[in-house]
Structures are given as structure tokens and as C-alpha cells.
Amino acid sequence: MLSRLLKEHQVKQNERKELQERRRREAIAAATCLTEALVDHLNVGVAQAYVNQRKLDHEVKTLQVQASQFSKQTAQWISMVEGFNQALKEIGDVENWARSIEMDMRTIATALEYVHKGHLQSAGS
Numbered sequence: 001m002l003s004r005l006l007k008e009h010q011v012k013q014n015e016r017k018e019l020q021e022r023r024r025r026e027a028i029a030a031a032t033c034l035t036e037a038l039v040d041h042l043n044v045g046v047a048q049a050y051v052n053q054r055k056l057d058h059e060v061k062t063l064q065v066q067a068s069q070f071s072k073q074t075a076q077w078i079s080m081v082e083g084f085n086q087a088l089k090e091i092g093d094v095e096n097w098a099r100s101i102e103m104d105m106r107t108i109a110t111a112l113e114y115v116h117k118g119h120l121q122s123a124g125s
Helices: 002-124
Strands: none
């Protein structure tokens, strides 16, 4: 009878050990699944951040190229405006020179007319 009780006890103990081992394996499997799910969830966020960073890098490069082109174009516009201003100054200088010549010619014409009238009056007298 003791031997039968001992065997029953050992059988029950073995059943408990097997049950405990099965539960331990299930717990490990569940923990592994949870860990993988958490890592996958984090990886999705990290992957999205990586994709966003690549897009930002591409946009930054594009913006740098466009800014450089805009800077060159602006420099060309400034050069053109400066050339236009210089041309206007030269036109103004030519206009002033022409006015000066015109005034000198009028003065000379007036002087010649005066001399000619004076010469006619002295010849007529």
C-alpha cells in the first residue's frame, strides 16, 4: 500500500512537473510573442522615422540647390539693374553735355549776331 501511495505520489508529482513545464513553455512563448510584437511596433515607428528623415534629407538638398540657383539669378538681376543704372547715368551725362554744348552754341551765336549787327551798324554809318 505504501508503495502504491508512493507511486501515485510520484505520478502526481510527475504530472505536476509536466504541467509546470508546459506552463513555463507557454509563458516563455507568450513572452516571446509579446516581445516580438513590441519590437515590431517600435520598428514600425523607427522605420517611419527613417523614411521621414530620408525625405527631409532629399527636401533639404533640393532646397539647397534651389536656393543656390535663386542666389545666382538674383546676382544676375542685380548686375543687370546696376548696368541699367550705369546706362541711365551715362544718358544723363550725355544730356548734360548736350545742354552745355547747346548753351555754348547759343552764346556763340548770340555773340556772332551781336558782332554782325555791330559790324553792319558801323558800316552803315
